[in-house]
Amino acid sequence: MEAAIAFLIENDEVFKKLHLQYGNPFIPSRPPGFATLCQLILEQQVSIDSAKATYLKVEKLLGKVSPETIANCSEEDLKSCGVSRQKISYLKILAKAVSEELDLESLTAKSADEVRNELIKIKGIGHWTIDVYLMFSLQSPDIIPLGDIAVVNTIKELFGIHTKEEMEALSANWKPFRSMATFMLWHHYLEKRNRKPVV
The missing domain is CATH 1.10.1670.40 (Endonuclease Iii, domain 2)
Structure with missing residues (x-):
């Protein structure tokens, strides 16, 4: 620093x-992993305060925000927490990717460009989300x-x-x-x- x-x-x-x-x-610092990426998806194009309130409702509903709990949660229940239909779709896509092929733990050992190339393939995760994840969770310096x-x-x-x-x-x-x-x-x-x- x-x-x-x-x-x-x-x-x-x-x-x-x-x-x-x-x-x-x-x-700022956030733990790397699925829950933080979900939070960042919720923060896209809305205020941080509003997104945090929505995330806390989702967390309370699910008990734990994980690929399994997101995959098994109904769209209606997520919508009742204030999640838009588009972002529900993004959360479900991310949960499926992490369950099937995306190894989030491996990203901690990869370069910023490698992380970007992996995450950008996931629908709903754009460059802003990746940038913030790199800075907050992976402590990328540049x-x-x-x-x-x-x-x-x-x-x-x-x-x-x-x-x-x-x-x-x-x-x-x-x-x-x-x-x-x-x-x-x-x-x-x-x-x-x-x-x-x-x-």
């Missing part, structure tokens, strides 16, 4: 100012989730650039610590809105 922050504040004036203003960012609206808006605000191509070029300067750059951007985003991180 210290090496990543030192690199960013030495090489980028914006991160230097952010660190002076806020100190070290909050580093991820920049340009599908995340908070990251994109904060880059626009702080750096005055607006296209994905410009953002990709800018973030190349933050290698090999783009995950820490992301945490610092999120930290600024939340502080400006007087919000606390939800994990």
Whole structure:
């Protein structure tokens, strides 16, 4: 963590100012595995608070969120927890994949690119979900989730650039610590809105 922050504040004036203003960012962490991926599916395109409330209802209903309990749960029961029909489909597809061919435990020993290539095959798991899983659960040090609206808006605000191509070029300067750059951007985003991180 210290090496990543030192690199960013030495090489980028914006991160230097952010660190002076806020100190070290909050580093989110979640256990790797099926339940976390389910939670991330629920978080797609909704607020973190809303998704967390839905996940807790699902967890209470099932007792334990596992491939078996998701596979055996009826769509009606999942819908009663607030899960949309599309996300019910995604959870069921993930449960089937983990039961049949996807070895989630093996991902901890693989590179970020290898993890992405495996997870992207699963319908309902896109690059944002993979990016967050890599950062929160697998502690990958060099991820920049340009599908995340908070990251994109904060880059626009702080750096005055607006296209994905410009953002990709800018973030190349933050290698090999783009995950820490992301945490610092999120930290600024939340502080400006007087919000606390939800994990």
